[in-house]
Amino acid sequence: xxxxxxxxxxxxxxxxxxxxxxxxxxxxxxxxxxxxxxxxxxxxxxxxxxxxxxxxxxxxxxxxxxxxxxxxxxxxxxxxxxxxxxxxxxxxxxxxxx
Numbered sequence: 001x002x003x004x005x006x007x008x009x010x011x012x013x014x015x016x017x018x019x020x021x022x023x024x025x026x027x028x029x030x031x032x033x034x035x036x037x038x039x040x041x042x043x044x045x046x047x048x049x050x051x052x053x054x055x056x057x058x059x060x061x062x063x064x065x066x067x068x069x070x071x072x073x074x075x076x077x078x079x080x081x082x083x084x085x086x087x088x089x090x091x092x093x094x095x096x097x098x
Contacts, residue, residue, distance in 0.1 A: 003046040010049050011039035013056050020063045029059040047090050054083035 001009075020027050037044050037052040044052075058079035064072040 003049065006046060006049045006053065007039055007042060010053050010056070013053060013060065014039050016060055017056060020060065024063075027063045029056065029063075032056045032059045045090075047086060047093075051083060051086040051090060054079050054086055058083060 017029055017032070021029075032052065032055050035048075035052050035055055037048050039049075058076050061072045061076035061079055064075075
């Protein structure tokens with residue numbers, strides 16, 4: 001995927017996050033917020049946006065647990081695995097960071 005496509009996906013998922021927050025003030029996206037990478041930060045690397053997408057996906061799946069508990073657990077687990085993988089790739093290659 002090209003960086004622009006990743007940023008578009010990041011923006012779409014960010015909109016989902018905002019929707020969840022509006023519907024339920026008790027939902028938190030702490031892990032995602034701790035990254036401090038937002039879709040509008042185009043200067044961030046492609047890998048950083050990819051990592052943010054996986055972390056946000058995991059947080060969204062956790063927020064969905066009330067809707068579909070079994071599926072959201074599997075999705076959250078897979079997103080967590082992918083987030084760890086991209087985090088490792090970022091750490092191994094300093095050129096992936098801004």
